Amino acid sequence: MTLAQLKYFVKVAQNGHLTQTAKELLIAQPSLTQAIKKLEEELGFSLFEKKGRVLFLTKEGKEFLPYAITVVESLHKAEQMQDLIYKRYTGNIRFAYTRPMSPNYIPNLIRGFFLKNENKKINIESYSAATAVIINDLKNDKIDFGFCSDSEVQDDEIKLIRLMEYPIKLVVNEKDPLCKIQQLHVKDLMTAPGISYTEGSAMDQEIQKFFKEQEITPDIHYRTSSEEIQNFVSCGLGWALIAQNGVPMMEGLKILEMPELKLKRNTYLAMRKDRELSKIAQKFWGYVLSYNEKFI
Known part of the structure; x- marks a missing residue:
């Protein structure tokens, strides 16, 4: 039994037609028919009965369908999460910043980084918050790093680098x-x-x-x-x-x-010591440090 077979079964059960389902799944109808037949052989019972051109679930098929739907939905959620994780740890940069900072600092920083990486797909998420919130979000892995205004953050998990004063x-x-x-x-x-x-x-x-x-x-x-x-x-x-x-x-x-x-x-750049940044976040971290040499 494969995930593809279960996915095909659920789709056919919803449509009641092999031809229509094959078109939606972008596969040949004989391949779909063979997949359903193989699943029935592995299960040891029939899933459908044909009445004219329409397929109806058998008693066994009706009983098995909810379990197949659960697996297919879980697969869909896993695929969505995989996509989210991939974006988060490859092209995504997440950070928070606190006041007071120059209103133009963050926009200019982001603009300069995009200019240096104009051919790369990058998504930056940022928001302003108090230092305590930023440190908490860092520890809960909600952000990659933060721009903090507190020079007295006493936390062994957090690394601080002074940027400007x-x-x-x-x-x-x-x-x-x-x-x-x-x-x-x-x-x-x-x-x-x-x-x-x-x-x-x-x-x-x-x-x-x-x-x-x-x-x-x-x-x-x-x-x-x-x-x-x-x-x-x-x-x-x-x-x-x-x-x-x-x-x-x-x-x-x-x-x-x-x-x-x-x-x-003082404004500090903060990150978790045990946090492994994505390649693009590492690049942004390095850019921030070089960008701020003029402020120190």
Whole structure:
């Protein structure tokens, strides 16, 4: 008994005609007839009985059909999974990235890689997420690698390579009273409300660590995402420490220098140490490293 025989049997049972089934399967009718006959010989009972030009299942055929369908459907699922796995580990590249990164960084990176491999079939899947999510997705094999903003990922399963760094600066509304202070120091942040990132995020942890080192506890009125924080400052809701990733500041904002503030925002390329990348993913990994030489 072969998978092909079972597939033929199920198809004939559904159609009730050998000629029509042979056309759909793109095989000669004598070959189809022979395959069904051989299956019946191996089973030891007849599967069909003919009435005119139409084939009907015998009692034994009706009883055997559900099992044959299960096998054929399982084969179909296996073929689909094989195709998915093949695409995933040959032409697919899967990664996630976190903020803050320059909005143009990922598109330019992908564009450059496609130009270097324009004659190859490549599919890239990417999405933005928090560092914790990226590390979890790496460990669950949902992605090949990630661009992480957290320099303190303590996980023996993860390999980190630093790609670039951005300075973190104090950003205020140009009408903020802090702009009037001639020599601004970190303690002056205590005199005005502040804005920070989502609690527990990598940026928030970095900033909270800085405040602790400086022995201050600023009044953080609002928390928001890296995409929205400039807008909050622009609306006059308070000052914020923002990574300068090459994106121009919104109108009405001003960067103030503060001697104590020497924070840097690092971006790392992360992957599982035990993960064997596909050839195309390895190529992309190498391209990322060479592309980022100018950032370090």
